[in-house]
Amino acid sequence: xxxxxxxxxxxxxxxxxxxxxxxxxxxxxxxxxxxxxxxxxxxxxxxxxxxxxxxxxxxxxxxxxxxxxxxxxxxxxxxxxxxxxxxxxxxxxxxxxxxxxxxxxxxxxxxxxxxxxxxxxxxxxxxxxxxxxxxxxxxxxxxxxxxxxxxxxxxxxxxxxxxxxxxxxxxxxxxxxxxxxxxxxxxxxxxxxxxxxxxxxxxxxxxxxxxxxxxxxxxxxxxxxxxxxxxxxxxxxxxxxxxxxxx
Numbered sequence: 001x002x003x004x005x006x007x008x009x010x011x012x013x014x015x016x017x018x019x020x021x022x023x024x025x026x027x028x029x030x031x032x033x034x035x036x037x038x039x040x041x042x043x044x045x046x047x048x049x050x051x052x053x054x055x056x057x058x059x060x061x062x063x064x065x066x067x068x069x070x071x072x073x074x075x076x077x078x079x080x081x082x083x084x085x086x087x088x089x090x091x092x093x094x095x096x097x098x099x100x101x102x103x104x105x106x107x108x109x110x111x112x113x114x115x116x117x118x119x120x121x122x123x124x125x126x127x128x129x130x131x132x133x134x135x136x137x138x139x140x141x142x143x144x145x146x147x148x149x150x151x152x153x154x155x156x157x158x159x160x161x162x163x164x165x166x167x168x169x170x171x172x173x174x175x176x177x178x179x180x181x182x183x184x185x186x187x188x189x190x191x192x193x194x195x196x197x198x199x200x201x202x203x204x205x206x207x208x209x210x211x212x213x214x215x216x217x218x219x220x221x222x223x224x225x226x227x228x229x230x231x232x233x234x235x236x237x238x239x240x241x242x243x244x245x246x247x
Contacts, residue, residue, distance in 0.1 A: 001025050007072045018068060019057045063194035070239045080135035081239050082113060082160075084194035085187055094162060098136035100176060105169040111139050111176065112162040112184055118155070118245045128155060130178075132163070142168070143178045151181040159241055160188040188239055 002025055016024065060068070063084045069076035082089075086096075089112050095103075100111045113132030120128045128143040141163055148155055155161075162182040168175045 063191040067192040081191050082134040084191045096136040097134045097139040101174045103167045107167045110164040114241050115243045140175050141178050142175045154181045154183045158183040160184040
């Protein structure tokens with residue numbers, strides 16, 4: 001159940017956010033409930049579980065939801081991670097992958113994206129081919145041996161890079177010949193704090209939030225204070241994309 005909650009599997013069916021589902025699971029009793037207990041004892045068990053005060057969990061930011069998706073599923077159906085950094089990248093005059101692919105031949109541009117694929121075929125005489133991705137598409141990089149040696153640590157280790165280079169266009173095939181690479185792993189690690197929170201609205205028929213008629217003592221006029229939840233051993237603080245490396 002915990003794994004399903006971490007993967008956000010309860011959102012569509014039960015209308016629970018990832019954080020709400022984890023909180024509800026932690027409230028479940030570990031010991032088995034008595035199947036043939038006396039009616040009064042059963043009512044006491046039910047009443048004790050329903051008596052738990054309602055807790056308003058702090059909604060996760062959109063970026064944090066994406067980070068958790070990558071940490072537990074390996075992908076996301078939400079916004080692309082780079083989209084949360086687009087304003088900062090634009091201020092640094094970095095264009096999108098789509099804009100770079102549409103640029104004229106030999107134009108110098110700078111793009112940024114997640115590293116998806118690294119290829120260094122034996123027949124390429126040391127030339128490295130890298131595919132990066134942002135929210136608009138992909139860009140194919142050509143890294144010559146001298147540039148590779150000058151930026152070896154970034155080329156081999158960075159999860160997100162900025163690349164300045166020259167557009168090389170041959171018909172419909174477009175490459176970006178890299179001249180300088182910058183490690184943007186620190187910027188990628190900040191995605192979890194980006195964007196506004198988006199709480200999931202709950203319907204009036206949601207028994208988890210409204211309780212059963214006549215038993216819900218949690219519906220009180222006082223507004224609960226938001227409470228954050230942090231589980232150290234399950235906390236994912238950065239997006240980790242495992243690129244496919246070929247030789």
